[in-house]
Amino acid sequence: MEQHVEAKSEVSQVQKPISKTKFKHYKKLDTEIKVHEIAAAPDYLPLNSTEFIQHFTNMITANEEYDLFEYHKNYIKVMGYANRGLLETCLDYFTQKNENLIVATTPLHHTSWRDGIEKFVKHENIHIIDVNDSLNGLEKFPNIDKCDLVIITHQFGQDFDLNGLDEFKKKTGAIVMEDRVQGGTQEIKFSSPLADITLYSMAMDKRPIALGGAFLYMRKENKEIAEAIIKMIASYPPEPIRKRFIDLLKKIPTYLLYNKKRVTYIFLKTIQMLKLNLLDFTNTYRKKNPGFERNNFTLKPSKGLMKSMSQHYYDYRNMENLYEEKHMLFRSYLSDDIIRRFFPWYRDAGLTPYNTIYVDEKFVKKFLKFMNRSYVCIIWNPTYKMFNFDYPGKEKHQKFHDGIIYLPCLATMSHEEIRYLADRITKFDAIVSK
Ligand SMILES: Cc1ncc(COP(=O)(O)O)c(C=O)c1O
Structure with missing residues (x-):
């Protein structure tokens, strides 16, 4: 390959x-x-x-099989058809493990993330993290002892200040997933050492751009999750060439x-x-x-x-x-x-x-x-x-x-x-x- x-x-x-x-x-x-x-x-x-x-x-000249993943020293990169598809694959994986998934999250998301979270997580299990008045930092975490997943959407081309996340993560043991499509520089893969899974998009007006596609980074400590997700994406129907062309x-x-x-x-x-x-x-x-x-975004690229x-x-x-x-x-x-x-x-x-x-x-x-x-x-x-x-x-x-x-x-x-x-x-x- x-x-x-x-x-x-x-x-x-x-x-x-x-x-x-x-x-x-x-x-x-x-x-x-x-x-x-x-x-x-x-x-x-x-x-x-x-x-x-x-x-x-590229639709005509791409003959080789491309791997959906790359193993790096500290992280694994996983390629997908769309950022929203990667999000739903992750949530599908987590809810298969635990149907009562408890989530703490920032209040605003891209429509596809809001819809994805509401589709997979019961609304009584979604707890909102308050943001500060400058709209660039986390202010107050929900008062809960158990949390499986923290979901953060960064905004306005910079990363949120993750004040308090350290303590909350220690207390609950939650995995931290972030939407960095509109976050800070990609010279760093994760916005903070606290983030475990970071998602990006390569769609129409994104950074970088491929007029479609997306990728995520997963810390190597979560190799098992990355491998399950790669398997799930590999099992999706491939994106038809006709669809890509249209x-x-x-x-x-x-x-x-x-x-x-x-x-x-x-x-x-x-x-x-x-x-x-x-x-x-x-x-x-x-x-x-x-x-x-x-x-339809649950496709293999x-x-x-x-x-x-x-x-x-x-x-x-x-x-x-x-x-x-x-x-x-x-x-x-x-x-x-x-x-x-x-x-x-x-x-x-x-x-x-x-x-x-x-x-x-x-x-x-x-x-x-x-x-x-x-x-x-x-x-x-x-x-x-x-x-x-x-x-x-x-x-x-x-x-x-x-x-x-x-x-x-x-x-x-x-x-x-x-x-x-x-x-x-x-x-x-x-x-x-x-
Ligand atoms: C902040 C943010 N998150 C997620 C997405 C979804 O990306 P995709 O179109 O690859 O599913 C977008 C797309 O506009 C976005 O702006």
């Missing part, structure tokens, strides 16, 4: 730390702002046209609209000319976007997808540099006070394509209208979902959930556009602070 490409290159690749302030091309400008429109969508697909085409050709085709319109500035510009001008509501359009497009569609994943595993480095660089520039145009109120979680840099802002619930409608009038593409919280059952302290998390808005993604924005966006936010703040 062909050993996965990453296993060979991992040794030879020098693990370069990400530079903290890379303002190579960007010097802070203090001239008058020249642009008054932003040709950028709230998402970005981090790949060029050649890479896009290569994902198609899924890739469906991503083309989004690729053009999100990545090609000329296409985005023409689209925005058309919306303006026809006096259409941009906000309605972006929200509907995101909800119904055929490129994001994910129905096809050879083409495995080839794409192994080719692009290291791409996260360039992406992290790009996201970080642009975030730092954006941040440099915002006052400390605005950062504290609108981006309370900011610590160092945001390593996610989603340029997320938090707006107090009483100003959310006003903010959406304000940005819509300026023809800035924004979306009201498309990702993070609350659990469907009630629990003490839910109102605080609801408020947090309701205030999350995606701004245009900085990755494709010019320096002037970034300045203009920062200026819009500063203007909005001045209006509501009056």
